[in-house]
Amino acid sequence: MRARKWHYLALACAAALVVPSRAFADTQWSARLGAGGGARTAPDARQEALFELHVRSEVLFGASEPDVFRVGPALDLRTADFETAEAAAGAALLVPIASAFPLVLTGGVGWASRPGDADGAFGLATLAWGLRSYNYQAWYGYALQLYASARAGLEGGGDRDVEITAGVEIDLLFLVVIPALFIGQWAFGGGDPDEPESAQ
16 A cells, blocks of 8 residues: 555656646737728739728737747638628738737638639738737737738639738727727716726
C-alpha cells in the first residue's frame, strides 16, 4: 500500500512538471461590418463598378500578449450590389508591424449565389490594416480597419470574373453591441446610461 502511495505521488509530480503553470497562447476574436467598392472585370474584358457589404470575422491564436504574430480561421459573408450572397472560409495571419496597428492577411475559398446562371466557387485574398486592440481581460478585441480585397472565380480556366475592391471595416461592437446596450439601459433602466446613478 505504501509503495502504491509513492507511485501516485511520483505521477502527480511528473504531471506538475509536464503541465505548464500558465497559458502561453490565447484567443482573440473580432467581427466587423465592412463597406466598400471597386471594379469587376468580366471574361470579355468588360469592366463595371460594384458596391459590396460584408461581415468578416477571425479567431486568432497567439501568445498571451499584444503585438505578436497570430493565426487562425476566418469567415467572410458578403453581398455585391445586393445581388449576390457569398460565403467563404479560410485562414488569417496577423503581422505586427506597429503597436496596435497590425496587418491582417486573409485567404480563403467560397461559393457565390449570383443572378442568372452565374453561381460558382471563388477564391479571395484580403489585406487589412488599422487599429486592432488586444483585450487583456477577455477573448474579444475590437478592430477598425481599411482593407483591399481580390476575388476570382475558380471555374472556367482563364475565362473568369475578377473583382478588386477596397473600403473600411467597423467592429460590430461599436455598430451593434454598444448601441443595443445604451437603448436597453435607456428603455428599461430608467435613465440616460451616461448619467450617474445618483442623479437619475
